Amino acid sequence: MAILIEKETQVLVQGITGRVGSFQTEIMLDYGTKIVAGVTPGKGGTEIHGVPVYDFIEEALHDHGVNAVISFVPARFAKDATIEVIDNKIPFLVLTAEGIPDQDVLSIFNYASIKGTRVLGPDTPGLVSPGKCKVGVHPERVLKEGHVGVVSKSGALSYEVCKQLTENGYGQSTVVGIGGGPLWDITQRDALEMFENDPQTKVIVLLGEVGGTMEHEAATFIEEHMAKPVISLIVGRSAPTGTQMGHAGAIIAGKKETAESKIDALRKAGSHVAKNPAEIIGFLKSIGV
Amino acid sequence: MRLVEFQAKRIFSEHGIPVPKNILLESSVDLENLPYPVVLKAQVPVGGRGKAGAIKTVSDANEAAAVLDELLSMRIKGNPVQAVLAEKKVEVQKELYLAILIDKLARLPVIMASAAGGIDIEQMARESPERIVKKYISPSIGLSDYTVRYLAKRIGVEKHLRDFEKLTHSLFDIFQSYDGTLVEINPLAVTATGLIALDAKIVLDDKAAYRHGDLFGKLKAEQTWPGRDGRSRSEELAEEKGITYVPLGGDVGMISDGAGTGMLTLDLIQDAGGQAANFCELGGQAGTESVRQALEVVLANPQVKVLLISLIGGLTRMDDVADGIVRYLEQHGRAVPLVIRMCGTQEKVGKEKLRAVGIEAFEDLEETVRAAVKLAKEL
Numbered sequence: 001m002a003i004l005i006e007k008e009t010q011v012l013v014q015g016i017t018g019r020v021g022s023f024q025t026e027i028m029l030d031y032g033t034k035i036v037a038g039v040t041p042g043k044g045g046t047e048i049h050g051v052p053v054y055d056f057i058e059e060a061l062h063d064h065g066v067n068a069v070i071s072f073v074p075a076r077f078a079k080d081a082t083i084e085v086i087d088n089k090i091p092f093l094v095l096t097a098e099g100i101p102d103q104d105v106l107s108i109f110n111y112a113s114i115k116g117t118r119v120l121g122p123d124t125p126g127l128v129s130p131g132k133c134k135v136g137v138h139p140e141r142v143l144k145e146g147h148v149g150v151v152s153k154s155g156a157l158s159y160e161v162c163k164q165l166t167e168n169g170y171g172q173s174t175v176v177g178i179g180g181g182p183l184w185d186i187t188q189r190d191a192l193e194m195f196e197n198d199p200q201t202k203v204i205v206l207l208g209e210v211g212g213t214m215e216h217e218a219a220t221f222i223e224e225h226m227a228k229p230v231i232s233l234i235v236g237r238s239a240p241t242g243t244q245m246g247h248a249g250a251i252i253a254g255k256k257e258t259a260e261s262k263i264d265a266l267r268k269a270g271s272h273v274a275k276n277p278a279e280i281i282g283f284l285k286s287i288g289v
Numbered sequence: 290m291r292l293v294e295f296q297a298k299r300i301f302s303e304h305g306i307p308v309p310k311n312i313l314l315e316s317s318v319d320l321e322n323l324p325y326p327v328v329l330k331a332q333v334p335v336g337g338r339g340k341a342g343a344i345k346t347v348s349d350a351n352e353a354a355a356v357l358d359e360l361l362s363m364r365i366k367g368n369p370v371q372a373v374l375a376e377k378k379v380e381v382q383k384e385l386y387l388a389i390l391i392d393k394l395a396r397l398p399v400i401m402a403s404a405a406g407g408i409d410i411e412q413m414a415r416e417s418p419e420r421i422v423k424k425y426i427s428p429s430i431g432l433s434d435y436t437v438r439y440l441a442k443r444i445g446v447e448k449h450l451r452d453f454e455k456l457t458h459s460l461f462d463i464f465q466s467y468d469g470t471l472v473e474i475n476p477l478a479v480t481a482t483g484l485i486a487l488d489a490k491i492v493l494d495d496k497a498a499y500r501h502g503d504l505f506g507k508l509k510a511e512q513t514w515p516g517r518d519g520r521s522r523s524e525e526l527a528e529e530k531g532i533t534y535v536p537l538g539g540d541v542g543m544i545s546d547g548a549g550t551g552m553l554t555l556d557l558i559q560d561a562g563g564q565a566a567n568f569c570e571l572g573g574q575a576g577t578e579s580v581r582q583a584l585e586v587v588l589a590n591p592q593v594k595v596l597l598i599s600l601i602g603g604l605t606r607m608d609d610v611a612d613g614i615v616r617y618l619e620q621h622g623r624a625v626p627l628v629i630r631m632c633g634t635q636e637k638v639g640k641e642k643l644r645a646v647g648i649e650a651f652e653d654l655e656e657t658v659r660a661a662v663k664l665a666k667e668l
Contacts, residue, residue: 020604027634076499096604098572101468101497102391107428109396125603137603139633154549159601159633160654180548182393209552212393235552238559239568242335242366243535246548246570248496249393254411276557278655 002129002174003149003194003201004092004120005068009133012060012090013038014071014081016048021072024137025049028070031134036064057088068092070126070135075099078122082108086117094135095121098180105183112185120186123248124179125155130172138162138175146171147289149195151188152207153180153247157235161207164277170284173201181212181249188218196226202289203229205280206271208262210236211250215262223269230271231283234259237275290493290505291334293512295374297489300467304459306474307485311376314357319375320350328376329353331360333368334512336490341365346378371513379485384476385444386410387457389426389464391471398426398464400436400457404444406476407487432461452484468497523567523589530582533572539564541665542593542625544583546571546605546633550654554599557655563662566593575605580613581620588625594668597661598629599654607631607639615646626664630657 011028015021016038026049029035035051037060044055054060057069069090073081078097085093086108093112100108100122112119120127126136131145137155142163148170152158155177162175176191178184188206195201208215215234222230236245236252237259244251252258267273272283292300298308312319313332331343338344343365347353353375363370384406392399403421405413413420422443424436437457438450446453456477464472473490498505513520527534533548537555541563545551551570558565569587571579587596600610614627631639631650640650651657 024604075496099496101500102470102494103398103428103465103468103497106391106396106398110428137634139601139603142601142632152549154547154552155603156545156547156601157549157553159603160550160553163601163632183391183396185396207549209549214394217394233553235549235556237556238565239552239555240535240537243568244533245535245552245568246533246572250548250552275560276553276655 001198001200002132003191003198004127004174004176005129005133005135007132008034009067009135010034010036010065011135012036012057012064012066012069013051014057014069014085015073016040016051016053017043017046018072022048024072025051027140028134031140032132033134036066057084057090061088066090068094068135070094070096072096079104079108083111086112086115089115090117093117093119094124094126095119096124096126096137097121098123102183109183109185118186120176121179123181125158125177127174127176129174136177142166143175144171147173147200147202148284149173149191149198149201149204150175150207151191151195151204152177153209153249154207154235157207161205161233161277161280164281165205168281168284170281173198180247184214188214189221192218192221192226192230196228201228203231203284203287206230206232206266208232208234209247209250210234210239210245210252210259210262211247211257213256216256216265219262219265219269219271222266222271229287229289231274231280232263232266232271233274233277233280234262234266290495290509292491292493292508293332293334294330294489295332295372296508296511297491298486300463300491301486301489304463306456306459307483308489309376309379309485309487311374314373314375320353320357323350323353323375324377325349326378327353328378329356329360330374330376331363331365331370332372332374333365333370335366335368338365343370379478379480379487381478381480381487383479384487385446385479386475387460387477388471388473388475389461389469390473392425395425398428400424400426400432400440400461402440402444406478410475426461432458446479446484449479449484456484463491467491468494468501470494521590523586526589527569527586530586532579532583532586533568533570534586535568536590537565537567539566540592540594541661542566542587542590542596543599544569544571544587544596545599546575546602546610548572550599550601554597554654554658557658558597558662561659561662563658563665566590571605575610575613577609577613577616580610581617584614584617585621588621593625595661595665596625596627597658598627599657600629600631600633602633605633606635607633608635608642611639611642615642618646628657628661628664630654
């Protein structure tokens with residue numbers, strides 16, 4: 001088991017003919033992901049790395065079953081493309097675009113919740129269940145199949161931590177990037193709940209950062225509902241108040257948004273809190289998983 | 290981008306929301322003909338001006354001149370005061386609060402109102418949340434009339450219902466049409482003649498700039514007066530090139546290919562006893578040219594003794610990054626040592642390209658940070 005995606009998940013790539021879409025499709029195929037179709041308006045009838053390309057999702061669905069879509073459509077066209085995914089009742093969408101206006105994201109989430117699509121992102125690297133399926137852009141060499149569930153706002157930070165996990169012999173069940181924010185459909189709390197219910201996952205690494213208050217929601221969930229151990233790392237301890245540290249969500253506006261307050265809340269909820277990736281390994285050794 | 294008060298008030302005015310008569314003072318020449326008593330308000334894109342003593346009532350031109358000088362020499366939360374708004378003083382009966390913003394946890398726009406205006410809303414939300422009335426707005430339905438009538442009753446402005454309805458719908462119209470993430474009137478004053486916005490706050494979503502022509506750029510330009518804004522060369526260059534850059538005051542320059550690893554790298558620099566000069570991240574999908582520009586931005590800061598580059602690309606390709614670094618070195622030479630951790634997509638090719646210019650990339654991030662901090666201390 002893993003969360004959200006499985007070995008048999010059939011994936012459609014939206015924006016498959018672009019530079020990024022086509023490059024990442026090849027890497028995902030090499031990884032073993034079952035990419036059954038791609039969509040780019042105006043490119044229907046062609047092929048990319050052996051994957052048939054369609055003009056519309058509806059046309060692809062005539063020929064293929066699709067459980068998940070990964071979208072590489074640029075931000076300014078993402079809302080329209082997303083509505084196409086939702087209209088076609090695809091249950092799971094990975095939305096990689098960075099820089100979609102907030103009001104578009106609100107409309108997307110609202111429509112998705114009405115029609116029943118779960119959205120990972122935006123601004124997400126996607127997710128990977130090592131050894132099974134990758135619907136994302138994670139570099140393969142940092143990954144290994146195993147029992148650690150990883151949930152992260154930042155893509156690069158999850159690669160950094162997975163690299164150390166893998167080098168120290170700790171494989172991962174699923175690595176989920178929820179996105180840089182400031183708006184999320186699938187939250188840290190949601191991912192924690194899925195990992196809690198996933199038999200393959202024995203321990204969870206939660207990678208958070210300054211800005212927003214989502215880590216407090218996660219802490220409450222850990223305290224009230226989780227039996228599995230959670231190791232947290234909150235980055236941005238040294239970030240000054242009021243400046244935006246890259247991610248749209250990473251800006252300290254109130255006391256609850258500081259690294260300090262999140263670290264406190266997580267510790268009180270019973271999570272181990274690491275200062276750096278090396279300490280995560282230390283905690284894993286002490287837990288003995 | 291947070292608009293400055295005079296900009297937000299201009300937008301309010303254009304949408305029929307009443308504001309006090311006002312004039313932006315750019316020099317003391319204007320002071321003779323003001324309708325005294327007037328309120329002088331420092332124009333900075335941050336809150337807490339009242340507490341900082343940056344809003345003052347003056348009764349004549351002499352007093353105004355002295356206060357203007359004083360305000361123009363102030364800094365509020367790091368922001369130099371570059372302009373002052375003079376505003377006709379209004380006789381207030383009651384102060385209210387009204388705002389529309391994005392509730393991140395609910396993932397919906399929310400309209401908030403309170404009968405207690407002019408206060409710190411965050412503090413009130415913590416201490417007496419029952420005094421704030423909140424109603425969510427569905428993106429597909431918009432602001433309904435009954436919601437507005439309900440708010441009017443709860444905050445006790447039924448006497449001015451017609452005004453309140455018009456003003457609230459205008460506020461929602463601004464929120465939507467300008468891609469706002471927050472529009473706020475605090476305080477919204479009740480006077481003998483009706484409702485008037487004494488303060489105005491608008492925060493725009495920078496991600497939406499592309500669909501507003503040159504509007505956001507013009508508003509940004511209006512907030513800075515050349516020579517008075519105190520920005521560094523690095524900051525100017527970063528804005529020009531659209532690169533994420535935050536100055537931090539130390540001597541270890543930092544570039545990362547992701548926001549999360551960038552923050553981690555800063556934390557590690559601090560833990561290793563070093564001081565970062567800046568935060569600069571390439572946004573997860575960097576090409577050769579943006580890498581070259583990032584080096585130009587960070588190294589335009591003369592305080593930087595060592596440049597630490599922290600790379601672990603997924604979407605970002607290490608061959609592209611290496612090309613960007615090499616191109617920068619060809620153009621500018623190597624004034625400071627480069628300490629680079631390279632890992633991720635196409636890293637073999639990237640590392641070879643760096644080796645060709647005599648740079649051996651590190652593998653371990655913490656080791657890289659320690660090496661950079663040590664070097665900065667020796668230099």
